[in-house]
Amino acid sequence: EAGVVQSPRYKIIEKKQPVAFWCNPISGHNTLYWYLQNLGQGPELLIRYENEEAVDDSQLPKDRFSAERLKGVDSTLKIQPAELGDSAVYLCASSESGEQFFGPGTRLTVL
Amino acid sequence: SQQGEEDPQALSIQEGENATMNCSYKTSINNLQWYRQNSGRGLVHLILIRSNEREKHSGRLRVTLDTSKKSSSLLITASRAADTASYFCATAPPGSARQLTFGSGTQLTVLP
Numbered sequence: 001e002a003g004v005v006q007s008p009r010y011k012i013i014e015k016k017q018p019v020a021f022w023c024n025p026i027s028g029h030n031t032l033y034w035y036l037q038n039l040g041q042g043p044e045l046l047i048r049y050e051n052e053e054a055v056d057d058s059q060l061p062k063d064r065f066s067a068e069r070l071k072g073v074d075s076t077l078k079i080q081p082a083e084l085g086d087s088a089v090y091l092c093a094s095s096e097s098g099e100q101f102f103g104p105g106t107r108l109t110v111l
Numbered sequence: 112s113q114q115g116e117e118d119p120q121a122l123s124i125q126e127g128e129n130a131t132m133n134c135s136y137k138t139s140i141n142n143l144q145w146y147r148q149n150s151g152r153g154l155v156h157l158i159l160i161r162s163n164e165r166e167k168h169s170g171r172l173r174v175t176l177d178t179s180k181k182s183s184s185l186l187i188t189a190s191r192a193a194d195t196a197s198y199f200c201a202t203a204p205p206g207s208a209r210q211l212t213f214g215s216g217t218q219l220t221v222l223p
Contacts, residue, residue, distance in 0.1 A: 004153070031209050042115075042199045042213030043154065056210065091153060098142055098208045102153030 002026070004103035006092050012109045018080035021106045025073070025094030032069060033100065034077050035091040043091055049075065082110045115200045115214025123220040130187040132217040134200030135180075141203045143176055144211065145185050148197045157185075157198075162205075190221045 005024040013019050025032050030051050035043035046065065048056040051072035060067065064083070069075040079086055087110045093100040118133045134143070142161045146154040160167045160176045160183070167174045173186040187194055197218050201211040 040215070042201075042215050044213070045211070048210065093154075095209060098144070098159055098203065099156045100144075100154075100209075100211065101156070102146075104151075104153045 004092055004094055004101055006090075006103035006106055008106055009104060010107050010109075012111065013082055014111050015084055016081040018078065019082050019108060020079075021077045021090050021092075021108075023075045023077070023092030023103060025075070025092070026101055029094035029096045029101070030072070031095045032075050033091075033093040033095075034067060034075070035093065037089045037091055037105070039088075046077070046090075079108075082108075084110050086110050115202055115212065117198070117200060117214045117217040119217060120215070121218045121220070123222065124190055126190060126192055126221055126223050128190055130190050130194070130219055130221070132185045132198050132219070134183045134185070134214055136183075136200075136202050136214075137181065138202075139205050140178070141205050141208050143174075143183050144201045144203070145172075145174060145183075146199045146201060146213075148199065148216070150196075154199065187219075190219075192221050192223045195219060195221045 007022050032049040034046040037043045047060045047067050049069045067077045089105040089107050091105045093102045115134050115136045144159045145157040148154045158169050158174050160174050171188045176183045197216045199213050199216045201213045
């Protein structure tokens with residue numbers, strides 16, 4: 001069974017540029033999460049989807065971050081414009097019950 | 112914000128020894144989970160313990176939960192070099208088993 005797939009694995013951009021991350025969850029998992037992880041810290045939730053509905057986006061900086069989950073499967077997280085402080089690893093996870101399955105993450109570096 | 116606090120922040124042991132990591136949290140929980148993260152990789156689920164459980168085992172892992180003290184411990188017995196990783200506890204609040212808040216992690220190094 002394929003795990004959670006994320007792309008790209010690494011992204012380097014200059015500040016003020018846009019960037020997008022893509023996630024394909026495990027087949028059949030209705031719940032999808034986007035987390036941000038800074039170096040030496042645990043993941044922090046940005047947004048949680050139940051099917052195509054965003055049910056928890058209270059920690060998503062909506063002035064520059066946006067996300068969508070079309071048809072309740074794949075999801076895209078976008079940052080526009082990126083700032084230096086956005087450099088981090090962006091993790092996607094999916095679940096069908098309590099246990100979450102994580103993708104390898106996208107390491108974003110903003111120069 | 113991070114609800115869980117792991118202790119210690121870093122732990123270094125010899126192969127074959129046991130490793131114990133602790134997690135304290137602040138509010139009531141539905142369940143508490145432990146995850147492992149190898150360098151540069153995503154997190155891997157290890158074990159879930161519900162609020163009405165006190166102890167759980169999985170292979171070389173033993174997790175305890177004390178809801179009166181709002182704390183949990185993860186014991187890895189007979190450690191191996193491959194156990195070197197960061198370990199995170201995560202808590203889910205009552206009524207929302209899918210909403211996890213992660214701690215800042217313990218970095219475990221097992222020396223061969």
